[in-house]
Structures are given as structure tokens and as C-alpha cells.
Amino acid sequence: MINRLSTTYRSLVTSGRLGWAVESNWADPFVFMIYQIVRPLFGAFILVVMFKVVTGQPASAPAFAQVYVGNAMFMLVVQVLFGLGIVIFEDRERFEMLRYIYLAPVGFGVYLTGRGLAKTIATTAGVVFTILAGWLIFGIKYDLGFGDIPYFTAAMLLGIVAILALGVALAAVAMVTSREGFGLSEGVASVFYLLSGAVFTIDILPRWMVSIGHVLPFTYWLEALRRSLLHTPYIGSLSHLSDAQILLRLSWTTAVTVIICWALLSAAEHYAVSSGKLDQRTDH
Amino acid sequence: MQWSIETRNLRRTFRDRPVRRLFRRAVGTPVPDKVALDSVNVTVRPGELFGLLGPNGAGKTTIIKILSTLLLPSAGEALVDGIDVAKDPDSVRRRVNMVSGGEHSGYGILTVRETIWMFSQFYGVPTKVAKKRADAMIERLNLTESADTKTSKLSTGMRQKMNIIRGFVTDPKILFLDEPTLGLDVGIAREVRAFVSEWISEHPERTVLLTTHYMAEADSMCDRVAIIDQGRVLACDTPANLKRDLAPDCVYQIEVPLWTETISPLDQMPVVRSVAMEHRGDQGRTHLRVILEEEGGIASVTDRLAKRGARVLSMTRLEPSLEDAFLNLVGHGLSSGNGENGAR
Ligand SMILES: Nc1ncnc2c1ncn2[C@@H]1O[C@H](COP(=O)(O)OP(=O)(O)OP(=O)(O)O)[C@@H](O)[C@H]1O
Numbered sequence: 365m366i367n368r369l370s371t372t373y374r375s376l377v378t379s380g381r382l383g384w385a386v387e388s389n390w391a392d393p394f395v396f397m398i399y400q401i402v403r404p405l406f407g408a409f410i411l412v413v414m415f416k417v418v419t420g421q422p423a424s425a426p427a428f429a430q431v432y433v434g435n436a437m438f439m440l441v442v443q444v445l446f447g448l449g450i451v452i453f454e455d456r457e458r459f460e461m462l463r464y465i466y467l468a469p470v471g472f473g474v475y476l477t478g479r480g481l482a483k484t485i486a487t488t489a490g491v492v493f494t495i496l497a498g499w500l501i502f503g504i505k506y507d508l509g510f511g512d513i514p515y516f517t518a519a520m521l522l523g524i525v526a527i528l529a530l531g532v533a534l535a536a537v538a539m540v541t542s543r544e545g546f547g548l549s550e551g552v553a554s555v556f557y558l559l560s561g562a563v564f565t566i567d568i569l570p571r572w573m574v575s576i577g578h579v580l581p582f583t584y585w586l587e588a589l590r591r592s593l594l595h596t597p598y599i600g601s602l603s604h605l606s607d608a609q610i611l612l613r614l615s616w617t618t619a620v621t622v623i624i625c626w627a628l629l630s631a632a633e634h635y636a637v638s639s640g641k642l643d644q645r646t647d648h
Numbered sequence: 649m650q651w652s653i654e655t656r657n658l659r660r661t662f663r664d665r666p667v668r669r670l671f672r673r674a675v676g677t678p679v680p681d682k683v684a685l686d687s688v689n690v691t692v693r694p695g696e697l698f699g700l701l702g703p704n705g706a707g708k709t710t711i712i713k714i715l716s717t718l719l720l721p722s723a724g725e726a727l728v729d730g731i732d733v734a735k736d737p738d739s740v741r742r743r744v745n746m747v748s749g750g751e752h753s754g755y756g757i758l759t760v761r762e763t764i765w766m767f768s769q770f771y772g773v774p775t776k777v778a779k780k781r782a783d784a785m786i787e788r789l790n791l792t793e794s795a796d797t798k799t800s801k802l803s804t805g806m807r808q809k810m811n812i813i814r815g816f817v818t819d820p821k822i823l824f825l826d827e828p829t830l831g832l833d834v835g836i837a838r839e840v841r842a843f844v845s846e847w848i849s850e851h852p853e854r855t856v857l858l859t860t861h862y863m864a865e866a867d868s869m870c871d872r873v874a875i876i877d878q879g880r881v882l883a884c885d886t887p888a889n890l891k892r893d894l895a896p897d898c899v900y901q902i903e904v905p906l907w908t909e910t911i912s913p914l915d916q917m918p919v920v921r922s923v924a925m926e927h928r929g930d931q932g933r934t935h936l937r938v939i940l941e942e943e944g945g946i947a948s949v950t951d952r953l954a955k956r957g958a959r960v961l962s963m964t965r966l967e968p969s970l971e972d973a974f975l976n977l978v979g980h981g982l983s984s985g986n987g988e989n990g991a992r
């Protein structure tokens with residue numbers, strides 16, 4: 365048992381390192397860092413312009429801070445989901461290693477989680493810079509006291525668990541359904557972008573969409589992060605919930621997400637070996 | 649005795665893509681499932697180097713995929729080290745590893761050493777043991793100079809050597825090698841074969857299942873060979889016994905000027921059991937490998953050739969080979985050559 369756990373842990377770290385190697389596979393580490401910073405910053409500038417055009421308000425409006433934070437944090441969802449979709453595609457088509465990974469005793473889920481973790485860490489750098497730029501360039505006033513740090517950290521970790529679970533499951537499903545893999549992850553990420561209120565509050569959406577938003581962990585995750593960074597609730601239909609209640613909802617929606625994703629992963633794996641789709645290539 | 653590998657009426661079929669299947673059914677031309685394996689029964693003892701020999705599409709890779717848990721059987725059972733691959737794939741995975749040839753696998757960004765180390769981690773090999781084993785194998789396969797080279801910069805041969813080490817470094821109880829020397833040049837193919845043979849003689853309790861369509865490879869390496877074609881096992885024995893029992897006594901190689909006809913005029917003769925033809929375009933000649941029912945038949949064969957205007961340039965009586973056994977059994981030769989990458 366201990367042995368199994370240690371193998372799992374080492375495998376997780378090893379696949380994380382592989383992910384990092386792929387991630388940072390730039391001729392020049394300096395260029396890599398710049399890219400990690402410049403890309404999200406560029407996105408932030410576009411957001412500022414869009415906000416001004418759509419709402420007619422300046423970047424100093426309180427709503428802008430909420431939009432900015434949600435958008436910055438949601439980068440993690442997009443990047444990890446997209447990144448894991450690419451992992452399947454590349455491991456199968458470019459590196460031709462998918463089958464060897466698959467038959468290793470470590471378990472496919474552990475491997476994908478490790479790769480997802482690497483992507484999470486790489487993206488976190490960009491998120492941190494974007495958040496800092498919000499303060500330094502766009503004058504957003506964060507209000508994260510020492511007392512908020514445990515709450516912020518707990519929310520962040522739960523969110524990452526949900527993101528990784530979803531990323532792993534979608535990658536596994538993409539492995540047996542579509543050829544390119546990242547299409548599905550990308551699609552789901554965009555739908556969640558809308559339904560969890562990454563930019564505009566979900567209250568403006570049709571009722572049924574709001575209901576979906578209310579069972580997504582990312583809705584509570586973003587709300588929790590916004591509350592700890594800005595100290596004002598964002599989504600109106602959640603404003604009656606206390607900070608603790610938000611965290612509680614984040615916990616159980618994350619737990620449910622993990623269970624569903626685990627089931628999806630198992631089903632996808634089973635389908636892969638029964639249909640023979642595991643290492644099908646695009647040219648087939 | 650506990651078999652190392654055992655299949656019982658193993659069957660695997662493949663379906664067409666759902667959309668196409670629906671379409672074909674709708675227009676009234678339903679396609680039957682493609683049968684890749686049709687009731688395969690094979691048993692391999694612990695410590696054996698067992699060969700699966702068969703032409704393209706015979707089902708070799710399908711067997712390996714099922715035994716290594718990459719594919720589920722459609723019917724029948726497959727046991728690896730006594731464990732059912734369909735029921736407990738996790739336990740099987742901890743005992744096996746697999747290497748296939750003729751591909752370009754490898755994380756281009758990792759070096760040879762990093763790749764090998766990574767997989768040893770996935771199998772829970774202790775770091776020190778893994779390093780020591782990897783170094784020894786790298787040296788054995790003359791890969792030391794390339795050990796810190798990125799995989800993307802490796803030649804095909806080097807890459808396959810790395811791939812081989814990736815399979816062996818986890819010290820599997822049972823190892824599957826799917827055409828491990830496919831596409832390698834003579835020298836490297838020989839190194840790889842020597843490596844496998846040495847490993848198994850140093851680890852007498854380990855089992856290797858190897859597929860190949862190189863006759864001489866099967867002949868020289870394997871303790872026992874199963875000849876398979878179109879998803880069926882046609883024979884299974886030691887190479888020596890296969891040659892003795894299946895290879896006929898009367899095998900002739902006849903050289904004629906380039907023969908543009910089909911082989912049917914010869915094939916239809918009662919004294920001829922089978923004929924294989926190989927054109928040597930560059931020399932303007934054709935080699936006919938003729939298996940006779942009886943010794944005396946050779947005269948009528950040369951007669952027939954003469955009547956067809958084919959002058960016999962040379963004629964040699966051959967020692968029966970595994971290929972003759974195969975030809976005799978399967979009724980046709982292997983589509984690609986045999987032993988041409990230096991197995992002899
Ligand atoms: N995923 C698949 N879908 C449909 N048919 C398949 C699939 N995999 C294999 N087959 C078919 O099953 C048969 C056996 O294939 P297999 O790859 O096992 O042959 P093989 O003996 O390994 O041949 P080769 O020497 O070409 O590698 C072939 O006719 C092949 O077309």
C-alpha cells in the first residue's frame with residue numbers, strides 16, 4: 365500500500381516534470397518567461413478595451429475589478445483544459461507514446477494529472493502577473509489581508525482540484541471520441557466561461573443557464589476568489605450566501621465534479637480498450 | 649504447471665465506424681465485423697522465448713495488444729502470469745512491458761536517459777536500481793555516446809535501442825516485443841537480437857513473446873514458434889520440429905530468365921505442392937522455389953518450364969527452412985522478405 369502510494373506520488377511528480385519540460389521547451393528560458401507574462405497581459409489590455417466599449421464605464425469602475433479578476437483566474441481553466449487535450453493529441457500522434465504510457469501500471473489518470481499540474485504551475489505565473497498588473501497598471505485596489513489568506517488558499521486549491529479533474533476527464537473522453545482532442549476541452553471551457561460568470565455575472569443569462577451555473581464549482585470558485593481579493597460579492601443570486609457558505613458549496617460541487625470525472629475517465633478507458641481506439645491515428 | 653501466457657479460444661473482431669456501419673446497413677450492404685483473431689490457443693512456459701510468426705495482417709499485433717492490456721478480447725480468455733487480462737489489467741500491467749518496432753516513438757524533448765528514467769518511475773523501480781540498470785543496458789547496446797542526446801536528434805536505430813531499454817529497464821516478468829527489429833539495418837538488428845537473447849539467458853525465469861515476419865529471426869532466436877495466418881494458429885512447435893515435420897524433403901530453387909507469367913502453370917501440376925516466385929529484375933532473372941510432392945517430380949517441372957520457353961539457368965536442391973514449413977502450411981509466402989536484415 366505504502367509502496368503503491370509512493371509509486372503514484374513519484375509518477376505524478378515525474379509526469380509533472382515531463383509536462384514542465386514540454387511546457388518550457390523554448391530555446392531561451394528568457395523568451396519563455398516573457399511569453400508567459402506578455403500573453404496574459406495582452407489579454408488584459410483587450411479586456412479593458414472591451415469593458416469600456418460594452419459598458420461605457422472606465423477601468424476605474426468597481427465592476428471592472430470583478431471582471432478583471434474573474435477573467436484572470438479563469439485563464440487556469442482554459443489553459444489546463446486545453447493543455448490536457450493537447451497532451452492526448454501529442455502523445456498519440458507526435459510522440460507516439462500514448463500506448464506505453466497507457467500500459468504503465470501508474471494509471472492513466474495519474475499521468476494526466478501530473479501533466480495537468482505542470483500546466484497549472486506554468487499558468488499560475490501568468491495569472492499572478494495579470495493580477496499584479498491589475499494593481500500596477502489599471503489601478504485595481506485589492507484588499508487581501510492576512511486574515512483572508514487561508515480562505516483564498518482553500519478556495520484556490522479546491523478550484524485547482526476541480527479544474528484538474530475536469531481536464532483529465534475531458535482529455536480521456538476526447539481520446540476516444542474526437543481525433544484532435546483539444547476541440548472538446550476548448551468547447552467546454554468556453555461554455556463554462558459563460559456559465560460560471562468569468563466575465564459578466566450569470567444573473568443576466570436565461571434562467572436555465574443560471575441554474576447550471578449554480579451547480580458548477582467554478583462559479584463558487586470565482587466568487588470566493590473575488591470576495592477574498594475585493595471584499596464585495598459579485599454574482600447577485602449568490603449575494604445572500606456568506607463567505608463560508610460559498611466555500612462550502614465550492615467543496616461539495618468540487619467533490620461531485622471529481623466523482624463524475626472519475627466515472628468519465630473509467631468509462632473512456634474502458635471504451636478505449638474495448639473498441640481499439642486507444643492509439644488510433646489521424647491517418648487511419 | 650502455471651503457464652506464463654495462455655490464451656483460450658481468443659477472438660477479436662473489429663467493427664466499422666458507426667456512421668459507415670449505419671450507412672451500409674441502410675443501403676442494404678451491411679459489412680460483417682472484421683475478424684482479426686479467430687479462436688487462438690497458445691500456451692507459453694515461463695522462461696521461454698516464444699515467437700509468433702505470420703504475414704502482414706495475421707493478427708500478431710492484436711495478440712500483443714490484448715496480452716499487454718491495450719485491447720480487450722471480443723471472446724475467449726487471455727491469461728498472463730495466470731491473471732485474466734480482462735478482469736485484472738492492473739495486476740497484469742505490473743508484470744509486463746511492451747516494445748514495438750517500426751515507429752518513431754519518443755518524447756523529442758527528453759534525452760535517452762531521461763526517457764528511460766521516466767518510465768522506470770512509472771513502474772515504481774527504485775531510483776538507484778533504475779539508474780544502475782539503465783546505465784548497464786545503455787552500455788550493452790552501445791548507446792553511451794547518445795545517452796544525453798535529445799530523442800528528436802536520434803537516428804531510427806538509436807531510437808529503437810532506447811525503446812528497447814525502456815521495455816527492459818522495468819525488469820518485467822513477461823515482455824512483449826512486436827517486430828522489434830522492423831526497419832533496422834543489419835548491424836543494429838543483430839545487436840538488438842543479441843541483447844534480447846542475452847537478457848533471457850541471464851534471467852531464465854523471464855518470458856519473452858516476440859512477433860516477427862522475419863523467418864530467420866524466429867528460427868535463430870525462439871525456443872518455440874507459432875505460425876499464424878488470418879487470425880488462426882496453424883502450427884506451434886520448436887523451429888527444428890516445424891522444419892522436420894512441415895518442411896518437405898524436396899525443395900528446389902530454379903533460376904530462369906525473367907518469368908512474366910503467373911505461377912499457375914506450375915502450381916497446377918500434381919507433383920508440385922507449392923511454388924513461390926521472386927523476380928530479380930536487376931539480373932533479368934526469376935527465382936522459383938518449388939516444393940515437390942515427391943523427389944521424382946523435378947523432371948516434369950523442368951519439362952513444363954522448357955515447354956513454356958523458360959530455359960533453366962540453374963537448379964539447386966535446398967535444405968528445408970522454416971520458410972518452407974511456412975509456405976507449406978500457409979500456402980503462400982510472406983509478402984515481404986525474410987531474414988534480409990541479417991538474422992542469419
Ligand atoms: N483498430 C482496428 N480496426 C479495424 N481493424 C483492425 C484494427 N486493428 C487491426 N485490425 C485488423 O486486424 C487484422 C490483424 O491486424 P494486426 O495488426 O494484428 O496484424 P499483424 O499480424 O500485426 O500485421 P503486421 O505484420 O502488418 O503488423 C488486420 O486485418 C487489421 O486490418
Ligand SMILES: [Mg+2]
Pocket residue numbers: 708709710826
Ligand atoms: Mg503488427
